Amino acid sequence: MAFANFLVDLVRRITPSFGNQLAHVTTYTRELPINLERMYENAIDWEHLPFLHSSTFSEIEVIESGDWGWKAKAFLTPKSRFNSMTLELRLDKSKNRWITKTLAGFGKGTEIWTHAIPLGKNKIKVIVDFYVPKLPSALKAKYAGQYSALYAQLYDEDLWMMAGRQAQLNKLDQAKTSTSELSKVLGKLGEIKENLPLTFEFNHQSYRLIEMNDTLIAHTLSCPHMLGPLKDANVKEGILECPWHGYQFDLKTRKCISGQRCKLAPAPLIKIDTNQMEVVALQGKDNSYN
Ligand code: FES
Ligand SMILES: [Fe+2]
CATH class of the missing domain: 2.102.10.10 (Rieske [2Fe-2S] iron-sulphur domain)
Incomplete structure (x- = not known):
């Protein structure tokens, strides 16, 4: 499967480009019961990929990271020489968004733009746009379906972490003001x-x-x-x-x-x-x- 996907991606990468260089493939949207702080924290957290998302990512080696985002070499699951990629995520809080680019390897040239819109104290909406350069139109529906299914799963997993962390933070606040048993x-x-x-x-x-x-x-x-x-x-x-x-x-x-x-x-x-x-x-x- 990894090799088949690699071949499809290789054909795309060596296809001469005509017209739109960075075709919009699809948009995934979702409302999440968390705040922006948890979401931004999750976006720049490269370390969780092979653990929380172990069925998608098998390994990650960070190249650089900071409050701005991260750059890393990652492998899909199962790890193979056909599915390594260099990813870069840049967070721009002033625009409520982060952009993830595949700089090299499998999926090279892909850009995923995520905007996070606050809807309430603990409610946001994420709008994720997927762009793939030189994508033959016959492959657009296939890529759109794969990205939507993948992101539904990734956000299910991320929500477990973000909501769980928020619940723990709330509990810690409560404990500060409570009397203690011996x-x-x-x-x-x-x-x-x-x-x-x-x-x-x-x-x-x-x-x-x-x-x-x-x-x-x-x-x-x-x-x-x-x-x-x-x-x-x-x-x-x-x-x-x-x-x-x-x-x-x-x-x-x-x-x-x-x-x-x-x-x-x-x-x-x-x-x-x-x-x-x-x-x-x-x-x-x-x-x-x-
Ligand atoms: S290792 Fe990160 S929360 Fe436990
Ligand atoms: Fe995640």
Whole structure:
């Protein structure tokens, strides 16, 4: 499939151009229940492509990035030498838009212009226009269908991240003004063990209780990078991986071990009340082993 798409794209790229150099292929529009800040943040976030959009992108190597956008070499999924491309995204907040260009490789010359229009406090509309140079008219409908389906999927995935992050930010605001509990009984030891892993709320924060080396420990459900959800994050040999950008954390030390400078927030200490045979979460104690 990758090779077939590569061939179609190669024919387009070597076709001599006549008339309109950059044909408009289609427009995708969608209303989203988020604010502009989340949307801009998402646009310049190159790191999430191979994780949040893993069925579309398999790998990304950033060349440069900043508040202006980013430039990177990316591979589609599955990775092959026929689907590498150099992408550049430039954000222009003054015009409420960002333009993504394919500078080299598969899809070279393509431009995707996205305008984001605020409609309310937490409501925007995105209007995405796709331009492909030298596209034979026989291929226009095929490209239009592919782009519309792809962007519907990408925005479904992005919405999960943007709305999830906003919900976490709101929760953090709430926690600032709330009184805190010193301890909380999570349940009877036997029942708890049968239902692991399980999540619980403590002092307006969410945690997951798991068993590691025969010890019950809790970890935060919020990633320190951009508050990604760790509720269903994979844990392998004590290492937890965030689904949004793939940062990895050692649950014993809470340290990030994938090279970024961040650390999991402390979680309550988990104790077993041996008289009552209950599992108890205690505030203010770091649950890491050392
Ligand atoms: S939110 Fe980015 S790695 Fe977790
Ligand atoms: Fe995205």
